[in-house]
């Protein structure tokens with residue numbers, strides 16, 4: 203099995219996009235699909251935040267702005283995931299919030315795959331990408347599987363702004 207970082211991350215993207223399509227299927231059990239989406243995104247965001255983004259930032263300084271923008275997009279997704287996790291699926295806002303999460307993440311994945319992953323592949327060697335891939339797999343083992351509480355996110359945001 204390949205441990206190339208970009209290959210691994212794209213596999214995650216493919217899995218989560220499959221869930222996005224299921225969510226929009228007529229008669230889908232949206233509550234159950236959203237739980238799976240939240241788990242996938244929590245793990246994926248964690249391994250990118252902990253490994254991929256810092257390593258790329260360090261090794262490919264030209265991509266600094268892309269990385270900073272991507273961190274912000276993760277933050278928006280984290281907020282929506284936390285709110286959805288705390289929400290009753292019967293709430294009238296549930297489907298709308300999940301749809302906005304899906305639209306945001308779709309756009310984010312397009313930017314990763316279309317704009318800056320190709321530049322990372324160009325800048326780094328195969329060996330480096332494999333080493334980062336191994337770190338991604340290790341981070342996956344200890345990643346949280348459930349979104350944070352909205353209150354924890356608020357505290358984290360306050361800490362950044364104070």
Ligand SMILES: [Fe+2]
Pocket residue numbers: 247250272276310314
């Ligand atoms: Fe990402």
Ligand SMILES: [Fe+2]
Pocket residue numbers: 211215246250311314
């Ligand atoms: Fe990603």
